[in-house]
Amino acid sequence: MHWLSLLKPGDWLLAVLGLALCILSFPLAWHGGSAEKVVVKKSGEVFAELDLSRDKTIEVPGPLGMTKIAVEKRRVRVVSDPGPHQYCVRQGWLEQPGEIAICAPNQVSLQITGGKESYDSLSY
Amino acid sequence: MTRSVIRLVTTAEDHRIAQLAAAAIGLAVIDAAIPLPLPGVKPGLSNIVTLIVLARYGWNTAAWVCGLRVVAGGILLGQFLSPGFFMSLTGAVFSLFALALAIRLPYRLFGPVSWSILAAFAHIGGQLLLARLWLIPHNGLFYLVPIFAVAALTFGIINGLIAARLLSTLPRIDPGVQNV
Known part of the structure; x- marks a missing residue:
């Protein structure tokens, strides 16, 4: 696939890390300490x-x-x-x-x- | 009365910055015209120009192009010195800082997509900080963090891919400089 060939190994790594950050942010922001x-x-x-x-x-x-x-x-x-x-x-x-x-x-x-x-x- | 002529001496570098900034400003205007459901969520298309400039001409030129885009874009969109302008300025400063670190990563492994993702997260981080300290001093703001994070990742990857694609077709000018 043409577009995928533009991605380097580190790009994949950062994309996965970013995705993990996004997923983590959901419970932290919506069920975390600010809920009284x-x-x-x-x-x-x-x-x-x-x-x-x-x-x-x-x-x-x-x-x-x-x-x-x-x-x-x-x-x-x-x-x-x-x-x-x-x-x-x-x-x-x-x-x-x-x-x-x-x-x-x-x-x-x-x-x-x-x-x-x-x-x-x-x-x- | 003597007539005076003010002549500005411009270098080729100035012309290049002006041309690239013009492209970035054009994209910033298109950016503002795209309707999106939540204020603060934007594709940030002009960052494609920043990424390309960063790859071809280095960080200094990229910072100039980005800064000019923020100021001139703000004037064009009628938000110069408004809260929106300072949000965009903060985002730009934070993402330029992230880019300064990102280009030090080995290019063999980390390309424009990596830079773009890092810059997008720095951008949204800076803006959240400013918004929390100044515009919306309430922790309720952090309920929006997941939405901003997903937007940052999505648009970061898309902009990075577009920049990488354009870089693969653009001729490598100035072989002496950065040039990756």
Whole structure:
């Protein structure tokens, strides 16, 4: 083939290396560290990991009842909680990596992970 | 009042650079006219000229032709000193740097296609860096990396093949210089 005869051995090598680079870049860019998640814990154990880029609502059963958690527009919040003080509900939306909401009476917590965490923890 | 005449003394080298740059500018205009779905993805046809000049006349002439093409192409397309111009300038600087290293590879093994692939990746790398630092300072930009990488490889190989093909038919002028 005429066009193929223009390729030298090193050209093949670089083309294959380039192809490998392209293939590698897909998982790195699309499933890598920049994808942020919410870790929901129940009684200290991981109950669910939610992707911040997908809107979703889940209910976590605790000793007092159901804690409802909603992911919306890359943010997450506690929608409702059976606890007496409602601290975690009133905390509102969590957006930054490292932000955490704890519904202590119902033993449920949620924290945003992934990306660059700007703080070890945030308290209000 | 005395009339003054400004005479620019030009050498044969200047003429050659001007002619080759004109060819590169023409290809840059054609390049801009090709519709492609994503901004930033372009065939970069004028780099074929850069590759041929690099092979026949060496890196210095190639840098002149490439630089003139970026500036004059920017003026022609109405994007001189716009963000698009600086993107293209950064791409050119990075790919010229890559080419300076690439021509040191043994020519027996690495031809214009190799140069083209290396330059294309350097080009897109530089542009991503500038875009991340200046135009779109958000990591979301890196979601586009795979698309740019595939485009760089594809157009790098195609441009390199066209350059290699043209080099195989073009007469070897200036036997003293580079000339591969």
